Amino acid sequence: MSIELGHFALILAFALACVSTVVGYAFWRGAGRTTQFVQQAAVMQFLLIAAAFAALVYAFVTSDFSLKLAYDNSHSLQPLIYKITGVWGNHEGSVLLWILILVGFGAAVAMFGRNLPKELLTLVLATQSLLVAAFSGFALFTSNAFLRLDPPPMEGHDLNPILQDIGLAIHPPLLYTGYVGFSICFSFAIAALISGRIDAAWARWVRPWTLLSWCFLTLGIAMGSYWAYYELGWGGWWFWDPVENASFMPWLAGTALLHSALVMEKRNALKIWTIFLSIITFSLSLLGTFLVRSGVLTSVHTFASDPTRGMVILALLAAFIGGAFILFALRASSLRTGGLFAPISREGALILNNLFLATGLAAVLIGTLYPLLLDAIAGKTISVGAPFFNLTFGTLMAPLLVLIPFGPFLAWKRGDLVAVVQRLGGAVAVTLLVTLVVFILSGAQFSLAPLGLLLGFWVGFGAIAELVDRIKLGRIAPLESWNRLKGLPRTAFSTALAHFGMGFTVIGIVATSAWQGELITTMAPGQTAQLSGYSVVFNGTTDAGGPNYDAQRASFTITDPHGGVRQSAAERRTFTASRQQTTEADIQTYGLSQLYLQLGEAGDGNTSVVRLWYKPFVTMIWLGAVIMALGGFLSLSDRRLRVGAPKRKARQPMAEPAE
């Protein structure tokens, strides 16, 4: 019964979104009651989709296998958490989660956007409704999650074992929140193009949404990378796989958008480019979510896909992306640009940032789509792998990393490069010194590693140098510096934090790639393996099990270079329902580094194949991403930029409900 109610709620939301789109677009001019209607419709869509989603979750939790989706992706013995996450561990459910987040953002704009001009708000919500209508229609007609089975089976098929992990509870919701949040930027861009009104205030309204989405996308990608690292058991954290690229491209575009929106907000320049980026970013998000499902790409992340859906998805993508760009082509020339500036200025630095990010993005896009095109046109099958991306993307990002520390030091309109170089002198000295020390300690071998480290340290110390410079540390009394530090706006810290996180990640990437140790060996119980100063004793394997799987567990005793001893265990699991096997790697964290143990097949006698990796400073890769996201959240908490409070003077004197 509740399943039919959920289905009905989805149909209602679809109908309401259609009405809201038509009404919004038809009567946006001089909107008064139209605005009220689309606002209420946005909240209503959220409640309806939430109800539909709750119906699915309920069916999964109660193991109601008359629901086909639950039968295919759940099992009564699964732990509760995997019953819930199983809802979106499949195509139909994940589409519904995507729509749920979409309507969530729509409702948030409707509720917090009361200070927006009515016409703009109406157009934004109409565009959101159009997206809801399109994708809930897609869910209803091609990917219905609410199909029933009659008679209901006694037991389900089990969730794909690789997905039975806490990662599934965290990664997709974070990633989708990031993807879908950019729909708000998209809708604002479309609204600006239709109404023809765009100014610095527009950028101020859009920025919090961009920032919020960017933070979630950063965390989502980092979480996905860590999940693949520990679950897939290949010891790698990034494979330049098409689906990873699909999530990385909106991140690159979103990062560029954050920076160009800054120029628009502060200097009323780069308007057309910012609008263009808003459209591109969400288009890439759509590509990221749905190209993966269309069956065009094959990758570790794709759900088994149905080719008939693929055409619908591609048609929807073409309609939204194509439509937006046609509108852009027709209307962009009517937008006036303003704000002149010299090439060497904060604006100039931000343009360079955008240039390198955009070309890097183009390289990733070409590398991802070229095999598809070549296959379609010439019938040749190729794979574009890590060597391509490392060469093109890596080379394009290196100058960007060199430039990052300069940006925040340059003044708006006209900067003085000589003065900036002088103020960065301290950071240059510290960077060179630290890199030299690491270079000598690591055996003074010439390779790309010291250069990469130089870049990482430069970005990291450059970010700190900006704060040091702003509080005049060492040039004035310490107490006064402290007072200056307390007086700095939060955005100053957030910029420094985000840039510092970038440097942190770069150092992690370089160190892991350069100094990782790897060993594959066959071990008998009692044997010892040596790797990068760690000695690992294999203690043999035992049988173990969990609620829905049997396992073979190998235990190890690890002695680290400082003499510390740890016990650890890696497993190979065989799932009862599907007979699938997974390997559970054992990962021991030592400071920022990790020792990674993977158990292979059993050999003759009591021997087992064991694979060991030593991953120096590998955790810095993900910690850096977390630091970047923290920087973003800190900026969001800044009063002047808070969602719904675009201008303090625009606030009503009367009390407003707490946000």
Next chain:
Amino acid sequence: MAMTRKQKRLGVIAGLGAVLALAVGLILFALRDQIVFFYSPSDVHAHQVAAGHPIRLGGLVKAGSWIKTGQNNSFTVTDGTAEISAHFNGILPDLFREGQGVVAEGAMAPDGSFVASNVLAKHDENYIPKEVVDELKKRGEWKPQQQAAGAM
């Protein structure tokens, strides 16, 4: 040294152009030299793939061909017409089975066997790399039902 506005603008455009040219050059160079072609065993024989050149080899793991000594695996990749024996030192993916599709990255050795540096793993037990499916379809060897039975 005061520049006119026109000179400044030319300078900016030249700078942008230089970065774009760098990007285009890099991409073209990388597309020529850094991509890996996919071969079936028949293709390998037909094209005389040079030893040591990185390729992807795809096909089915021939039934009864998988021999394992410690971490050293050898198996035969077949597409129904031609066969190539492959060697892999390491841990095979969980879904590696005889009779199933496989894609291996590596290079041909001078003796005509294939040395894999990486064997690709996929999520789904019914998953067969698209390249392998296309190849098998082309040769009329594609039997989906056999595949499904093999996965049970």
